[in-house]
Amino acid sequence: MSAPTYPEMIVVGLLQGVSELFPVSSLGHSVLLPALLGGQWAADLDMSAQGSAYLDTLVAMHVATAAALVIFFWRDWVRIVGGLLTSIRDRRIATPDQRLAWLLVAATIPVGIAGIALDSVMRQYLGKPVPAASFLVLNGVVLLVVERLYRRQRHADPEATTVMASVSTEVASDVRLSRLGWWEAIGIGACQILALLPGISRSGATMAGGLLRGLRHDDAARFAFLLATPAIAGAGLLKLPELARPEMHSAIGPTIVGSIVAGVGAYVSVRFLVRYFETRTLTPFAVYCVLAGLGCLGYFTLVQS
Secondary structure (H helix, E strand, C coil): CCCCCHHHHHHHHHHHHHHCCCCCCHHHHHHHHHHHHCHHHHHHCCCCCCCCCHHHHHHHHHHHHHHHHHHHCHHHHHHHHHHHHHHHHHCCCCCHHHHHHHHHHHHHHHHHHHHHHHHHHHHHHHCCHHHHHHHHHHHHHHHHHHHHHHHHHCCCCHHHCCHHHHCCHHHHHHHHHCCCCHHHHHHHHHHHHHHHCCCCCHHHHHHHHHHHHCCCHHHHHHHHHHHHHHHHHHHHHHHHHHHHCHHHHHHHHHHHHHHHHHHHHHHHHHHHHHHHCCCCCCHHHHHHHHHHHHHHHHHHHHHCC
């Protein structure tokens, strides 16, 4: 099996960096695009193939995406990590930063366990075009349903414009998130498990969980991005040693270039999305997922059959 090339990794890196944070499923797009392009792209970038180097390159790109999130949210992570350390030192949870830190820890546990147990099985058996297209449609339908439910249950948050008026937008959002209950945070974090299915978006599923809890769009997006950082980084770092496999040597250069592109793409994406969700909803992404998923499903089941 040939190793991915530089052009392939540049395109995949951009795709990964953008679609990982947009609620449209990076894994689903990473399966569908090579299959749509066909030829050598489909051969080089076949995730389900035995011994495929493609999955290892995606792992490296995930680490780059996590690094971009850390860079963008560095002020938040300084406060959150500081809160975690002082909470351990003082053996209590007293401040919003301390509580948010432990909520993120608790909310990351379910996907961490599921990722170790199910990740390779999910990608090996479902990392193919038809399942990915089907789950992409499902992703869009779920986002549409959640948006409708959210509009029905939406209510004003008076503290957002009164008590929080004297602090920055970021700090105000973190304070609101710190008020989540423990089981609420764990439930929202567990939604990330759905992203093990190619076509289901990590950020979309997590935001959907947050909206069902009653979070505002900007708070739900922020919590999704903060949760994604340790989940993506942990999964990537756990599998990073696989890049040292002998058959991966020829793919190291393209993988590094693709990872840089993924990191830049992720940084630009999160910068855009944080502002976008201050005033807008998941609906455009939901519509895209349904249409793109149905189009791919029709192509792979009818045209190629």
